[in-house]
Amino acid sequence: MRVVEVTAYGGPEVLRSVRRPEPDPADAPGRVRVRLRAAAVNQADLKIRSGRFAAALGALAPPFVLGYDFAGTLVDPAPGLPAGTRVAGFVPWVAEGAGAGTYAETILVEPGWLAPVPDEVDFTAAASLPLSALTAAQALDLMALPDGATLLITGASGVVGRFAVQLAARAGHRVIALGDADDAHELRLLGADGVVPRGAPEEVITGVLGHAPDRVDGVFDAALIADPLLPAVKDDGVFVSASGERVPVAERGVRVDVVEGRPDAARLKELLELVGSGGLATRVADVLPLEEAGEAHRRAEAGRRPGRIVLMI
């Protein structure tokens, strides 16, 4: 089968199209094969490819196959999902430690990672969702804010942040979104009560206090800004970072936590259904063939992409 391998740690040029044997379900009892149609390029893929996570990967080293998110068709039946069902999910790539990601024609997955894709949702949209939307939902769970709390979401122009804005607004919170000034109108349509354009930390704090003079109850930091945002948080508030790479030092009783996105089939099913019914917007910035994974990484690394970059397989 066709896969794209990371041949060595480095820039996008280390990604190479090669052929590998199809995975054999006999090697992993309980797992099922999915014939992929789409795989998304996540920030984690870029960090892993560059070697930034090498220490955390233990004995796993290139060559390996990247990729968390996928959408495709079930080859083998899974509980409640006959062969041929359109499914999506994500491979917990670092936790698995196998280097067998979704930049591939066929993968072997745990049935508990899978959710059916509604007819109205195409494969590219479905692949843009699993890791980011589940992480956003799980970050909000971790914050455990009371109804009507005021919440700052950073990176709101990005994929995780955009999902978080929508899900927090649906949960009845008052959302202040920190994002690109050009996205202000769209972020309000998605549910933000206030939009603060990105800028120097003191400008951001002034902007947040303009919308929430008593400061916010919680921050979900999808842009990994960390400490400079603490002055915007109430005493005993909560701060959840999207990555352990940048976590502020707790002060004034603020609870600091890190969200770790994990597969959740039931939740993903609900999120995909919400996309299908128009209740949750996802954006695909570009669709490129699998063989152009290097170009996809270049574009993702350049930033300012209006949504997820998806590889078509």
Ligand SMILES: NC(=O)c1ccc[n+]([C@@H]2O[C@H](COP(=O)([O-])OP(=O)(O)OC[C@H]3O[C@@H](n4cnc5c(N)ncnc54)[C@H](OP(=O)(O)O)[C@@H]3O)[C@@H](O)[C@H]2O)c1
């Ligand atoms: N914990 C988990 O399980 C998990 C799961 C998924 C993602 N993540 C992490 O979550 C983060 C967001 O992921 P994503 O997929 O949403 O990435 P993304 O689409 O690139 O979004 C990040 C957004 O933050 C913006 N940004 C960067 N620095 C900023 C700053 N100083 N002020 C304001 N905005 C800023 C980026 O702008 P530019 O485009 O201009 O850079 C971008 O719009 C990444 O670090 C990713 O690794 C963690």
